[in-house]
Amino acid sequence: MDREEMNKKMGQVIARAWSDADFKARLLADPAETLRAEGIEFPAGVKVKAVENTSEQFYLVIPQKPDELSDEKLDTVAGGYCGSRPCSVQCNFCTVS
Secondary structure, three states, X not given: OOHHHHHHHHHHHHHHHXXXXXXXXHHHHOHHHHHHXXXXXXXXXXXXXXXXXXXXXOOOOOOOOOOOOXXXXXXXXXXXXXXXXXXXXXXXXXXXX
């Protein structure tokens, strides 16, 4: 699964969690299995943790640094993803819509 497809699927998962309390509870309790059921696989041995931002708590996830990233790719990454979902959906933490 490429990055664009992964971002799309994760956006769909987040939207579903916002609209379906039971799904959100499953996602927070067992994120790896819930994501697997949605067609998102992780390599064996990778631990998956789901957390929820609240009005009192904000989680900043710093992705693993790639071995090498060209200036062009760095611009794409910095401008196309806010950390919680694709920036094509406006959120409270970015001004890109």
